[in-house]
Amino acid sequence: xxxxxxxxxxxxxxxxxxxxxxxxxxxxxxxxxxxxxxxxxxxxxxxxxxxxxxxxxxxxxxxxxxxxxxxxxxxxxxxxxxxxxxxxxxxxxxxxxxxxxxxxxxxxxxxxxxxxxxxxxxxxxxxxxxxxxxxxxxxxxxxxxxxxxxxxxxxxxxxxxxxxxxxxxxxxxxxxxxxxxxxxxxxxxxxxxxxxxxxxxxxxxxxxxxxxxxxxxxxxxxxxxxxxxxxxxxxxxxxxxxxxxxxxxxxxxxxxxxxxxxxxxxxxxxxxxxxxxxxxxxxxxxxxxxxxxxxxxxxxxxxxxxxxxxxxxxxxxxxxxxxxxxxxxxxxxxxxxxxxxxxxxxxxxxxxxxxxxxxxxxxxxxxxxx
Numbered sequence: 344x345x346x347x348x349x350x351x352x353x354x355x356x357x358x359x360x361x362x363x364x365x366x367x368x369x370x371x372x373x374x375x376x377x378x379x380x381x382x383x384x385x386x387x388x389x390x391x392x393x394x395x396x397x398x399x400x401x402x403x404x405x406x407x408x409x410x411x412x413x414x415x416x417x418x419x420x421x422x423x424x425x426x427x428x429x430x431x432x433x434x435x436x437x438x439x440x441x442x443x444x445x446x447x448x449x450x451x452x453x454x455x456x457x458x459x460x461x462x463x464x465x466x467x468x469x470x471x472x473x474x475x476x477x478x479x480x481x482x483x484x485x486x487x488x489x490x491x492x493x494x495x496x497x498x499x500x501x502x503x504x505x506x507x508x509x510x511x512x513x514x515x516x517x518x519x520x521x522x523x524x525x526x527x528x529x530x531x532x533x534x535x536x537x538x539x540x541x542x543x544x545x546x547x548x549x550x551x552x553x554x555x556x557x558x559x560x561x562x563x564x565x566x567x568x569x570x571x572x573x574x575x576x577x578x579x580x581x582x583x584x585x586x587x588x589x590x591x592x593x594x595x596x597x598x599x600x601x602x603x604x605x606x607x608x609x610x611x612x613x614x615x616x617x618x619x620x621x622x623x624x625x626x627x628x629x630x631x632x633x634x635x636x637x638x639x640x641x642x643x644x645x646x647x648x649x650x651x652x653x654x655x656x657x658x659x660x661x662x663x664x665x666x667x668x669x670x671x672x673x674x675x676x677x678x679x680x681x682x683x684x685x686x687x688x689x690x691x692x693x694x695x696x697x698x699x700x701x702x703x704x705x706x707x708x709x710x711x712x713x
Contacts, residue, residue, distance in 0.1 A: 366597040370604025373565065373613075375490045375499055380463040382666070384437075388467040391440055395420070395474075398521070401493075404511040406504070411493035412512060413466055414484045414521055415477040417452050418445025422474050426670040438670060442474050452482040454525035454550070454683070457513065459505075459534030459541075460485070461669075465492030472529065475672055479680045484521060486512055488537065498609050501561040501616045502533070506540035513545065525550040527683055531669045532556050532640060536618045542625040549627045550686050553679055555669050556633050558640045559647040562602055562614035569598055571638045619651030628693035629655040630682050632675065634663035656696050674699055 379385055392413070399413040420442040427437040456476050458469045466473075466485030473483040487494040488505050498504065509528075516522045526549050530538030535557035542549045558564035573593060606612045622629065629652065633645030642659060649657035658678070660668060668675070678697040685694035 365593050366600040367604060369569070369593070369598075369601040370608065373499075373601060373605035374608045375496065376463040378463070379465060379492070383464060383468050385465075385467065388470050391442065391470060392467065394444075395442060396444060402512050402515040404508045406497060406507060406511075407495075408489045408497045408508055409495040410489070410508055410512050411466070411487040412484055412516065412521075413473075414482060415473050416445075416482055417448035417477050417480045419448070420445045420474050420478050422471075422478055424471050424475070424672055426667070426672070428667055438471065440471060440474075445477075448480060452523055453480040454527060454686075455482045455484060455522045456527045456529055456683070457509065457522075458483060458485040459488065459509070459528065459530035459537050460491065461532035461534050463491070464531075464534075467492070469529075469531065471670070471672055472676075475676050476529075476680070476683075479683075481527075481683065482521070482523060484516060488534065498611075500609070500611060501613065502536035502540040502618065502621075503611070503616060505537040506544045509537065509541040510544045513548070525686060527551040527553070527686075529553040529679070530555065530557070532558070532665065536561075536616075539618055539622050539625060539629070542627050542629070543621045547626055549625075551683055552625065552627050552629045553682070554629065554631050554648075555675075556637055556640055556665055557618055557631065557644065557648060559617075559619050559644040559651070560614065561616035561618075562606075562612075564640050564644065565602055565613065566598060567641050567644075568639055569593065569601075619648050622648055622652040622655065625652070628682075628686060630679070630696055631655055631657045632668065633657075633659050634665065634668035635659055635661045636664040637668070639665035654693070656693065658696060658699065660699060 395415070397413055397415050399411070401409045401411055403409050423439070423441040425439045427439065458466065458472055460466055460468050465487045469485050473485055477483050486509065489495065489497045489508055490499055513522055513526065528538040528541055528549055530536070535554035538552050538554050539557060542552045602613055631645055631648055633642050635642050645657065645659060649655060660674070663671060678699055681697040682694055
């Protein structure tokens, strides 16, 4: 019995929740992530990066946060990338990636793409995108957002505070000569919301935004995300025990307490973090992408964003979820690169996104700014 109780306590601690108040523990986790997600193959990504020429360092924001950045120059990296969906269904981001020292790109970069990762990820999680876009002629700069990766700790803002960090980083890196040409932002999930807030902050400095699976409202996203995560079947006996206890504790009332705890700690009401309102104020061209099978941040969030800002283009992809869609470079990269290549720096019009060439993909596009 004593052994069983010890295992039970260990399971709860490993799951990131303290006994007996799961709501309070979840509230603390919503304030700042507790490390990197276990689905990310961090060691393998870092080994790949170490073999390729790049620059990296830190910038300090006006809020005193040290942000880590990493840049890849344009070149022919001979990228060989393949997403393995079976691996993702087992709870990890599985993909094959091989790249080599690039053949130098002739001429100046076509512009700079700043890449912004998701919650409990880091800039390395977007390495396939960094290399794919660099191979298309763009300088790519990935940022580790506050509380993530190698960057410093500071109160989370669910995109609001992070946008100030991004603006400061762009200014500092432009001074250093790292940000050159037209500026584009590409974000995934938490990073997609950050990209939208950042585009509002930076105004006409940003030419294009690509937001993949952004949430519309932070509080609403948490209410959707937590039940989905608790509904996922556990893979081990210890996870099964922890899951069962957490599901017993984490009812709707407990979830509301967790959101209130995080809002108080952050001094930022999560239900008032309105990405749609920010999107409506973004002067840049914006391409929204959302997987129709996303249960983590359901497709209703993407549709709400598209409705909030009629000038944006919205593509909804059947058969893809929150993990798979950002990994589908075979599906998304041609559309994203074509969108960037056809950007109008005068912003008199926004390009029509290239159709997604895959069976079952559905696209709904608003007219775009004219």
